[in-house]
Amino acid sequence: MAVTIDITFPAGQEGAGRFELEERLEDFFGSAAELVGSGVGAAGSDLSFELADREDAEVWIARLCDFLRAAGVRRGAWLAVFPDGWDPEKEWRRIEVFEPKTS
Numbered sequence: 001m002a003v004t005i006d007i008t009f010p011a012g013q014e015g016a017g018r019f020e021l022e023e024r025l026e027d028f029f030g031s032a033a034e035l036v037g038s039g040v041g042a043a044g045s046d047l048s049f050e051l052a053d054r055e056d057a058e059v060w061i062a063r064l065c066d067f068l069r070a071a072g073v074r075r076g077a078w079l080a081v082f083p084d085g086w087d088p089e090k091e092w093r094r095i096e097v098f099e100p101k102t103s
Helices: 018-032 057-070
Strands: 004-010 034-043 044-051 077-083 093-096
Touching: 004 018, 004 034, 004 057, 018 034, 018 044, 018 057, 057 077
Parallel strands: none
Antiparallel strands: 004 044, 004 077, 034 044, 077 093
């Protein structure tokens, strides 16, 4: 098992979502990650990618945020990062694709 990155696309926002980016994300990751899940609900949609064991999660998280912003992803998109061996009792990280604006 390896690090899993879930990308959440909020509903009701302008910009690219799961259906516009799924194929491009698979191409972006190439052999570095595998699409292992997806979902759609009233609040939005998501895609789950599992990184290959040899891949550096921190490098991919930074690259992924840059890619998503450049691809015009919806505002409010975020990543959930689940470490290797994760189970519901363990911690995970939430990473906002766009930095929150401060006043």
